[in-house]
Amino acid sequence: MNKFFLKKLSIINFILIPIIFLWHPSWLGFLGVQPYWPLFWLLPWSMINGSINGLIFGLFLGLILDSLTLDNSFTQIPGLIFCGFWFGRIKLHSDNLVGHFRYGLICSIGSFLCGTLYFLQILFRDFSDSNFLMLIPSVKNILAEVFLTGFFAPFICSQFLRMFKFSRRKLQ
Template sequence: MNKFFKKKLSIICFIFIPIIFLWHPNWLGFLGVQPYWPLFWLLPWSMIHGSINGLIFGLFLGLILDSVTLDSNFTQIPGLILCGILFGRIKLHSDILLGHFRYGLICSFGSFLCGSLYFLQILFKNFSDSNFLLFLPSFHNILAEVFLTGFFAPFICSQLFRMFKITRRKLQ
């Protein structure tokens, strides 16, 4: 049984992403905004398995998250696919401290990219309203999400990266 969990650890962690996304723990938030949870799993997975797997799992992650959210007018798929491709192109580095710091920067960039693409969808849909001041709180939300994602990424991504790397080595 323990061997089964070690082999399927990355998929089990993948299943927990929509649960955490829906759970939305307030004690981990800042100004009412949560970190962008899917990037914590997508970054280590894409770094280990490459751009093509990052694209595929970014698509699956986007489909799952879009299916569990109430607002069906906008999608998270383009941002997650783009992040999966970009994260897969990042090479592994041997310096531990730089690696932890880099996880935060990369996840912050990915969170900004996903948040901006989601905001652009909202902006294009409501372009005829032409009252741009109504969209200013969106910048606040994007920046708070970028900060939180960058803050928690070194802790979460480094642990997931270590677990995924051990699992991949045992499979080979």
């Protein structure tokens, strides 16, 4: 039974992402914005399993999160696919201190890319209706999300990475 849970640990944690996405804990927010939760799981998983698996699970994460949102006009899939592929190309380092801060930087860049791609979809659809002043709150939201994702990533990603490595080592 214990071996079963160790084998399925990454999938169990994968299921937690939509739950946290829906839960939207306000005490972790800043300016009414939450960190971009999918990147916390996608970064360590893609680093361990490679870029093709990161791309595939980025697609699955995007499909799940898009099915949970009320507005079906815009999608999170392109950003998560790109980040999953990019995260899979990043190699693990033995230096733990640099690695922890590197997770924050990588997740911040990934959050910025995902937020920007989502914002560009909105901008292209509503281009004729928008003026410059309507874009300022969107930029504020993207920057707050980037800050929060970069702030929490060293803590959360390092724990996920340790957990995924441990479960993989125990199975071999």
